[in-house]
Amino acid sequence: MPLTRREAIAGCGGGLAWLAVSPAQAQATYPNRTIRMIVPYPPGGTTDLLGRLVTDQFRSGLDATVIVENKPGGGTTLGADLVAKSEPDGYTLLMATSTTLAINKTLYRKLPYDPTKDFEPIGLVAGVPFALIVNPTIPAKTLPEFIAYAKSKPGLSYGSAGNGSPQHLGAEMLKSAAGIDVRHVPYRGSVPAMLDVIAGHIPFMVVDLQPALQQIREGKVRVLGVTTPKRVSIAPDIPTLAEAGLTGFELVAWQGVVAPAGTPRPIVDALAAQLAKLMADPPTREKLIKLSLEPLPPSTPDSFAAYIKTEVERWAVIVKNSGAELE
Template sequence: MPLTRREAVAALCGGIAGHAAGQAWAQGSRSGRTIRIVVPYLAGGTTDLLGRMIAEQLTSTFSATVIVENKPGAGTTLAAELVARAEPDGNTLLMATSTTLAINKSLYRKLPYDPVKDFAPIALVAAVPFALVINPNIPVKTLAEFIAYAKAKPGLSYGSAGNGSPQHLGAEMLRTAAGIDIRHIPYRGSVPAMLDVAAGHVAFMVVDLQAALQQIRGGQLRVLGVTTAKRVAAAPDVPTLAEAGLKGFELVAWQGVMAPAGTPRATVDQLAEQIAKLFADPATQGKLTAMALEPLTWSTPDSYAAYIRREVDRWADIVKRSGVMPE
């Protein structure tokens, strides 16, 4: 049905207002604007690292004060709800993960936010491979030996970054694929869980490889395989879990940046441009590759939105196969 004259004028005025707000955002940022990047995990993990890289880029670009606020808890829903309810002015951003935007849709019967309707996608930034790591005092060297060890010790404990996290789902995928009986201990982030694996408080975990590289190289953790389809450049000697015996096993997550729904498109585009510039820089790409992260430079706000919708379906299948029940 065609718009009435009044509706057309209202739509035009709304578009002009949104564009003007976006232009004002860019200009105002040069005069002491404060931007918050909310990270749904504790400091020190992959998401926090990427958030701080983006904060540095936005600080230099817009001459703004950019702060990273770590707000872990409730499977990333605390941070997500905070940003979803924030003023849509481009000053509050979310470091969003597969958990926040895709996995939680299948894990919670009632979410305090809608992953599609409550956010304005800005940019995908990196893909995250995972690795199976164990306490080095466990007397095994290979995946096959570990599976035999776990079968001999039913109820072996494992850590994760929280209920429903990719780390949790990865371990549950391992449970079903290997036929082992294991016990989940959720933490508030990858780093504290990983440190408890190194200390022997829990036996193993599926962890984002970037967060564990230093401990693996230092001998505090033993790595048995990575979850990617191909070996990771930062750890070329580590086999994939599929190579090591779990045929078809693959688990890769992703990280991106979101703003509250209703953020003016001009503002979204300005932020997307600067984030894309950062991750297209060869120096940044080399740094991420060395840390076992894959830079993602192909996304636009629109393609990111479409990607999220596809990922909701993909992770729903992973959740179903893992046996994790919705809360």
């Protein structure tokens, strides 16, 4: 997220006549056909919810037809590659995540797109906090008790949303910081992994807070801490892992909007202005907080571009330390 490490950050017309329109004319009349927001995850998840929130703003603010298309698969690479190879005309956008633009750069041996070269950043939307949860039968009610328990049970299993996901990397960070020996069990998404924690098939995981909070409140899982630098607004009773004993521990993913590289700057600025308007709207910020997300400070296309570069470097260290690698 763009804070210091503490604060840091409709139709296209008949026939092929539109092909004769100059770039300047196209910019002047933008948008005059349907805009697609590609979400590289299935419907119903955090990224999908945010994509639809942003889409609503673009629809009303630009008086445009804007639709969401879910293109999950390949750890977000399928949807991201589709956008990277689309015409840079402002009509195909990507609801991107830190996985798409930062983690995958190091995680994949052969990534079909370049996060820092193939996209035109528009703006950041929200930070995604995570939490350490355990099955309630685990005899540990605090982080120190859990670390002691894990040390007494070498090879303890944990679940994640998949190899190289923030949940996987977060647990590997925990493993390193706490000096515990744990074993990774990848799932196809956070929710299936969390359901197995609830069922007792795996004892713990690092999970995004948004889908877990209700389960925490109902006592189906026990939470030992959140991974943010400060307590999360929607759950101020949950301590941070840093407070609980892992000094300096921090894991926050983020979500933002990008377009294909080469998208004209006036179009990028028009989209960025709508995104800034959305993020400055108090009801929207309150809605994000209720979704267990962290509204981010205003960003610009340039500041987002700079941030992506620093995040690629930061996550590279975490990915390499985890040993995760995908083809």
